[in-house]
Amino acid sequence: METSFDIIIIGAGPGGYIAAIRAAQLGYRTAIVERYPTLGGTCTNVGCIPSKVLLDATEHLHAARSKFGKMGISIPEVSLDFGKLMAHKMEVVRQNTAGLSYLMKKNQVFVIHGTASFLNNEQIIVQAPGSDDTIYRARYFIIATGSKPAVLPGMVPDKQRIITSTEVLSLEEQPRSLAIIGGGVIGVEMASVYARMGTEVTILEYADRIIPGMDAELGKALFRHLSAQGIRILTRHAVKKIENTGALASIGFINERKEEAELTVDYCLIATGRRPNTDRLGLEHTSVRLDEKGRIRTDETLRTDASNIYAIGDVIAGPMLAHKAEEDGIFAVETLHGLSPELHYDRIPSVVYTWPEVASVGFTEEELQQKGVSYRKGKFPFAASGRARAALDTEGFVKILSDDRYGEILGVHIFGARAADMIAQGVMAMQFEITDTELGNISFAHPSFSEAIKDAARSASGKGALNI
Numbered sequence: 001m002e003t004s005f006d007i008i009i010i011g012a013g014p015g016g017y018i019a020a021i022r023a024a025q026l027g028y029r030t031a032i033v034e035r036y037p038t039l040g041g042t043c044t045n046v047g048c049i050p051s052k053v054l055l056d057a058t059e060h061l062h063a064a065r066s067k068f069g070k071m072g073i074s075i076p077e078v079s080l081d082f083g084k085l086m087a088h089k090m091e092v093v094r095q096n097t098a099g100l101s102y103l104m105k106k107n108q109v110f111v112i113h114g115t116a117s118f119l120n121n122e123q124i125i126v127q128a129p130g131s132d133d134t135i136y137r138a139r140y141f142i143i144a145t146g147s148k149p150a151v152l153p154g155m156v157p158d159k160q161r162i163i164t165s166t167e168v169l170s171l172e173e174q175p176r177s178l179a180i181i182g183g184g185v186i187g188v189e190m191a192s193v194y195a196r197m198g199t200e201v202t203i204l205e206y207a208d209r210i211i212p213g214m215d216a217e218l219g220k221a222l223f224r225h226l227s228a229q230g231i232r233i234l235t236r237h238a239v240k241k242i243e244n245t246g247a248l249a250s251i252g253f254i255n256e257r258k259e260e261a262e263l264t265v266d267y268c269l270i271a272t273g274r275r276p277n278t279d280r281l282g283l284e285h286t287s288v289r290l291d292e293k294g295r296i297r298t299d300e301t302l303r304t305d306a307s308n309i310y311a312i313g314d315v316i317a318g319p320m321l322a323h324k325a326e327e328d329g330i331f332a333v334e335t336l337h338g339l340s341p342e343l344h345y346d347r348i349p350s351v352v353y354t355w356p357e358v359a360s361v362g363f364t365e366e367e368l369q370q371k372g373v374s375y376r377k378g379k380f381p382f383a384a385s386g387r388a389r390a391a392l393d394t395e396g397f398v399k400i401l402s403d404d405r406y407g408e409i410l411g412v413h414i415f416g417a418r419a420a421d422m423i424a425q426g427v428m429a430m431q432f433e434i435t436d437t438e439l440g441n442i443s444f445a446h447p448s449f450s451e452a453i454k455d456a457a458r459s460a461s462g463k464g465a466l467n468i
Contacts, residue, residue, distance in 0.1 A: 203233045388449060
């Protein structure tokens with residue numbers, strides 16, 4: 001068995017498998033190590049992909065109950081088979097992981113299943129159940145081990161009643177009630193999924209608003225929407241302890257009035273963020289060092305303190321996003337190959353896959369105000385879009401922030417249907433330094449949701465919107 005390679009990638013999530021394919025394309029003898037039986041990492045197996053199955057399915061359920069009648073479509077009884085939904089989710093995951101295995105074979109990437117640990121800067125040992133430990137050597141290593149749910153004091157998951165984002169995607173029954181600790185992306189997405197099913201959902205968020213990392217106007221809009229769906233959102237609430245009482249979960253917290261209170265639910269989802277997954281890597285046997293937040297320290301080329309070891313994705317600084325990890329993977333491989341790729345974290349979009357969706361790239365208004373940057377703002381409501389009216393998706397807006405002097409686009413923020421797809425136009429505008437005037441002069445198909453971007457750009461440039 002081959003044990004020596006040019007490049008070994010540790011971790012087969014989006015960053016890892018993209019890096020492996022790119023390395024193979026450039027002619028390197030490449031191997032990828034994955035501790036779990038299937039490739040794809042958290043994203044494909046217990047994150048991005050399965051959560052989107054549940055989000056899409058429950059949005060169809062919600063639309064059938066709330067929109068179809070207005071469109072003249074009559075369905076006498078609309079019901080949810082929870083078991084079939086979960087089976088469908090697993091089939092989608094299976095198809096995706098099978099596709100990744102095919103890609104590894106197609107690109108001649110050697111797949112190693114087991115847990116990798118460094119022996120030194122040039123060697124790793126891989127432990128696999130049922131087989132002998134094997135030592136592998138490589139000229140270069142790329143660490144792409146991703147992240148796992150963060151655990152805060154007093155909130156230790158038992159994976160039974162106190163669960164993480166992994167377990168909430170694989171419940172055996174629909175809960176009657178669900179409490180979610182954390183109003184970030186994972187929290188609001190899962191709240192949306194289960195509320196559409198009919199579960200009584202409560203979000204407890206320590207900050208003064210949900211999705212606190214995004215533009216405040218987006219958070220306010222999503223708060224109103226989720227509240228209208230019946231989701232109870234409690235901001236400025238500090239959770240102190242969670243207990244499994246047998247058939248229920250009990251949550252003790254301090255509310256915004258500094259009073260102690262308690263909530264009892266079927267399940268409690270801890271969605272308080274994620275932390276770098278660097279355990280059991282044996283980094284102490286290498287020159288690799290961690291920063292003050294437990295992330296692997298890298299330079300601007302994503303090289304660690306060991307000259308032949310790179311790190312990408314959630315284990316390093318920057319947004320913890322699958323597509324950011326993919327960009328890191330390509331960048332690291334092309335850099336060590338001697339190319340000159342570019343990497344701009346300020347142009348990495350963020351998306352919340354509720355419906356309406358939330359999407360953002362660039363600076364928020366709050367960040368520009370804190371920096372003292374003078375800016376223009378253009379905003380166009382979906383309620384004024386003919387395409388949105390036709391689809392009964394009139395909730396939301398597009399907001400564009402641009403430089404007050406030159407018109408360079410500084411940020412694009414969307415709350416509305418298809419925002420996840422539309423935000424790419426904002427990313428391209430920022431990538432190629434298109435001004436608000438230039439973006440407003442581009443021809444957009446009519447009628448389309450994307451016209452809202454054109455009209456928001458025209459508004460920012462001072463020309464004013466044109467479409468309905």
